[in-house]
Amino acid sequence: MNTALSVRDLGVRYGSVVALHDVSFDLAPGRVLGLVGESGSGKSTTARAVVGLAPHTGRITIGDTDLSVVSARAARQARRRVQLVFQDPRSSLDPRFTVAECVAEGLGAGRGRDTSRRVEELLELVSLDPDLGRSRPGQLSGGQRQRVAIARALAAEPEVLVADEVTASLDVSVQAVVLNLLRRLQSELGLSMLFISHNLAVVRYMCDDVAVMFDGHIVEEGTVEDVISRPQHPYTRSLLAAVPEVGQHRLLSDSAIEASSASAPAPGPGCEYRLRCPVGPLRRDDRAVCNTENPLPEAINRVHHASCHFAPARSTESPVVVG
Numbered sequence: 001m002n003t004a005l006s007v008r009d010l011g012v013r014y015g016s017v018v019a020l021h022d023v024s025f026d027l028a029p030g031r032v033l034g035l036v037g038e039s040g041s042g043k044s045t046t047a048r049a050v051v052g053l054a055p056h057t058g059r060i061t062i063g064d065t066d067l068s069v070v071s072a073r074a075a076r077q078a079r080r081r082v083q084l085v086f087q088d089p090r091s092s093l094d095p096r097f098t099v100a101e102c103v104a105e106g107l108g109a110g111r112g113r114d115t116s117r118r119v120e121e122l123l124e125l126v127s128l129d130p131d132l133g134r135s136r137p138g139q140l141s142g143g144q145r146q147r148v149a150i151a152r153a154l155a156a157e158p159e160v161l162v163a164d165e166v167t168a169s170l171d172v173s174v175q176a177v178v179l180n181l182l183r184r185l186q187s188e189l190g191l192s193m194l195f196i197s198h199n200l201a202v203v204r205y206m207c208d209d210v211a212v213m214f215d216g217h218i219v220e221e222g223t224v225e226d227v228i229s230r231p232q233h234p235y236t237r238s239l240l241a242a243v244p245e246v247g248q249h250r251l252l253s254d255s256a257i258e259a260s261s262a263s264a265p266a267p268g269p270g271c272e273y274r275l276r277c278p279v280g281p282l283r284r285d286d287r288a289v290c291n292t293e294n295p296l297p298e299a300i301n302r303v304h305h306a307s308c309h310f311a312p313a314r315s316t317e318s319p320v321v322v323g
């Protein structure tokens with residue numbers, strides 16, 4: 001089979017802790033494979049091993065380069081075709097560098113006179129104003145910082161992008177913006193993506209295929225639709241049961257996510273948010289009205305799961321009832 005990334009019998013230990021046991025999976029070219037599982041199941045360790053940040057046993061093949069049989073130099077070159085975007089851009093971007101310097105880091109040794117033009121192009125690619133290149137990461141919002149981290153990863157012109165909980169440190173409305181950006185880039189650039197998340201709703205939105213991790217093992221894999229609608233492993237069933245909106249197929253439409261990434265009004269009293277779901281009609285409960293007793297995060301939590309996204313309906317002085 002033609003694969004962008006193939007992992008066989010991957011094992012990682014941290015001292016006496018065995019973090020990964022014989023993990024195997026294939027990522028097909030141009031597809032998005034979700035790696036899902038609870039905290040501590042080994043998702044980040046898998047990502048770190050794939051990009052060479054964790055010593056491991058087993059075999060990793062990038063394109064047609066089996067890293068276990070080539071020289072260290074050839075392995076380093078092959079690994080440049082796989083780029084990792086970390087969970088928290090505050091720690092992955094050097095605060096002493098300007099944004100432009102952070103992105104230029106990703107261009108590697110071959111950069112020359114055209115560096116600043118290329119950095120501008122990369123900032124535009126992630127929908128950032130190139131003028132932000134003169135700022136420091138600390139002057140940007142969390143969502144802007146994560147876009148810079150994505151631009152830096154794309155600077156290396158990777159074939160595979162590993163996105164490790166890239167929205168976990170972001171505010172819920174900004175999460176939607178970053179997810180949509182990743183979807184757009186993946187499709188426009190034909191990237192293969194290993195998308196790591198503990199959130200099954202997000203995995204369903206983003207991925208074609210999914211592998212479920214538990215205690216350092218992959219316990220189930222398949223297309224997202226098959227695994228979510230016909231889970232075979234008891235652990236997958238328990239993960240699904242713990243996320244009601246996936247179990248009930250109450251997931252998010254593109255339009256809901258796109259709407260939430262547009263100019264959302266500042267949440268506050270009298271501001272109504274309408275939750276959307278692509279399957280079936282909205283129920284009356286699918287709306288959340290914010291008021292002083294019920295500020296936005298609680299409203300969203302009460303009606304839907306906290307990790308869901310939402311679309312602003314309209315902002316008024318007094319709550320509006322949607323029929």
Ligand SMILES: Nc1ncnc2c1ncn2[C@@H]1O[C@H](COP(=O)(O)OP(=O)(O)OP(=O)(O)O)[C@@H](O)[C@H]1O
Nearest residue numbers: 014017019037038039040041042043044045046198
């Ligand atoms: N640097 C480390 N030293 C020792 N043990 C570690 C280290 N990093 C991870 N582990 C352990 O390895 C196992 C897998 O951790 P890992 O971070 O890969 O899980 P995860 O699924 O990514 O979790 P999370 O979603 O919380 O990031 C856990 O038991 C964890 O405690």
